[in-house]
Structures are given as structure tokens and as C-alpha cells.
Amino acid sequence: MHYGFLEVKARSFLGPHNLAALWLIGYEEKPENSGEITVFEIFGNDLQLNADGINMATIGQGIKKIHDPNLQDEFNRTTIFTDDGKWHIYAIDWRADGIRFYIDGQLTASSTQSPHYPMQLMLNFYELSTPLTTSKAQQPSCLEVDYIRCWER
Numbered sequence: 001m002h003y004g005f006l007e008v009k010a011r012s013f014l015g016p017h018n019l020a021a022l023w024l025i026g027y028e029e030k031p032e033n034s035g036e037i038t039v040f041e042i043f044g045n046d047l048q049l050n051a052d053g054i055n056m057a058t059i060g061q062g063i064k065k066i067h068d069p070n071l072q073d074e075f076n077r078t079t080i081f082t083d084d085g086k087w088h089i090y091a092i093d094w095r096a097d098g099i100r101f102y103i104d105g106q107l108t109a110s111s112t113q114s115p116h117y118p119m120q121l122m123l124n125f126y127e128l129s130t131p132l133t134t135s136k137a138q139q140p141s142c143l144e145v146d147y148i149r150c151w152e153r
Contacts (some may be wrong), residue, residue, distance in 0.1 A: 002118040004152040006039060007091035012125075012143045014044030019126040020143040022090065024119035025066070035068035035115040036097060038075070039089040043079075044141070057082045059090070061101040061115050070116075076101065076109035085147060095153065121148070 001024060012020045021041040026033035041060035050056050062075035080103060082088065091102040094114065101109040125143040 009146040018044040025037040036064040
């Protein structure tokens, strides 16, 4: 993919030792073509109940330079109301002059940075080797994806 609109409809059931994410990264045909666009990143240890007993999730979105000298790390974290098993739509609008990030149709972040090379999609569900907390998940952990859609410009 090289510029375009990407969206994913996904839901997750995460334990404190899990990470679910969708990101794009350069093919690294040149070492500097290695920047990352994070469509969403959720750590299981970031899930919590607010004072009213409502489930909250912190979603990471943004740009990571990796080895691209033309980019700077620019990462945003948005907290949303959620219930285990609720579907959410995470999206980016990637253009030559910047990237806009969305959760459930709402603009959550934007950047004037933009990698100027093709990128590949990486869908991940990690079982981290060291638990981030000592609590145990109450159910099996998983990431479910209903769809991923891409429209190139």
C-alpha cells in the first residue's frame, strides 16, 4: 500500500500479557524505508474499569521512525469506552501531506508526516514473554477481525 484509506473492524479479548495491533511498515528495500504507521495498538494491561465501572481501553496510534531519518516518533494514546467483545473500526487516511487516524469514525489524531514509500500490513497478536502485571486473564485471549479494507490513491 502506498497512500490511501485503510480500515479494520476488530475486537479483542486481552489478558494483561497480550498486545493486539495493526500497523504498516516499509519493505526496507533501503534501510531508511522502515517507518511505521500504527493503525491501532492495544496492550492488555491498559484495560481497566473507570470509577463508574465502565470498561476503558487505551488505544495507541501514530508514527514510529524506526530507521527513517525523515520521520519523527509521533504517537498518540486515546482512551475509549469499550466492553470485551465490542467491535471497533480503526482507520487511517494516508496522504502525501500527512495521516489522519480514526476510531469508530471519529478523528483521534493527525500528523503532517508521511512515509513516501510503499508499506506492508502487519496484523499482530502477541503473547508477551514477561507478563506486564501479575493478574490472570479470566478467559482465553484473542483478536478477531471482521474485515480489513484498503483503498489506494
